[in-house]
Amino acid sequence: MKKIIALTVAFLAIACNKETEKEGNLHLSGNVEGLKQGKIYVQQLKDTSLITIDTIKFEGKSSFDTKFTIDEPQMLYLFLDRGQTNSIDNNLSFFAEPGKMTFKTTLKEFYADAKFTGSKNQETYEKYLKIRTNLSNENAELMAKEIKNLKIKDPAVSSKIQSDKEKLTVRKYLYTANFAVVNGTYEVAPYIALTEIPDANLKLMDTIQKSMSPKVAKSKYGKRLTEWIKERKQTEQE
Missing domain, CATH: 2.60.40.180 (Transthyretin/hydroxyisourate hydrolase domain)
Structure with missing residues (x-):
């Protein structure tokens, strides 16, 4: 009898573990x-x-x-x-x-x-984040120069800072677009395009869209990118 009870308890414990196992x-x-x-x-x-x-x-x-x-x-x-x-x-x-x-x-x-x-997409995303961090640091340096120039109000310095900021923005868009194109076999590529440069030149966006592998093009973010480009083209043609 004791053996039967022990076996029953053990069986129930195993059953419960299986039920709660995710x-x-x-x-x-x-x-x-x-x-x-x-x-x-x-x-x-x-x-x-x-x-x-x-x-x-x-x-x-x-x-x-x-x-x-x-x-x-x-x-x-x-x-x-x-x-x-x-x-x-x-x-x-x-x-x-x-x-x-x-x-x-x-x-x-x-x-x-x-x-x-364990995720190739995460690994790829982290590589992009390093690029973004470098660009953000450069932008922070320009902002510091801009604040410093508020005291002396040097027009030449203001002009140079503005020019550098515009060049930095162009670099960000080009770097991001190029990164997405090079990594078109990963679902993170269209995600980066959608979240980082959604207002980029349509030629850049088209290039990113065409660089996606068939698998990525059918993914959640791949479909969203295709739809987003289509919507922008319709809006900008009106």
Whole structure:
């Protein structure tokens, strides 16, 4: 009798584990150093609203392992609920794709220390972000010069700063467009075009659109880019 009861309990335990085990085509695991209690909400943008597609709970340990389903490679968002601790460093995004991914960061620097692996799209996106950061630093330097010139009001300096700002803008658009063209086999390419240079010259946008692989052209962002170019052409012809 005791053996029968023991076997029944073991069977029920296994059954319960199977029932609670998550399923999905994206297996995300990792660690948030320093986080013992709290939640991370995995969110997806639908239309204009963020919806939660998975919740990661931390109860005593900082490591986690979860699964959820996404239709295709896309940008997802993580929101950290620290419980009683308030911080503006609670949000970050990453370009997810089906398969195995890892996410590691720290509670102290949730955004700055974030590192994702396992997604070629995310890896490609991070390369673009480095280019964007360099351009942003140059823009910050020009703004500092502009503020400094407010005191002396030198027309020649103002003219030079304005010229440099215009050249920097052109460089940003060309660098971004070129990056999207070179990486046309990744879904992140049309995403970058849509979010970084949606008002770029239509010739540039056409070049990006034509550089997409058939698979990317049929993706969520590939379709949006094609629709966006079509809408712009109709609007600009009126």
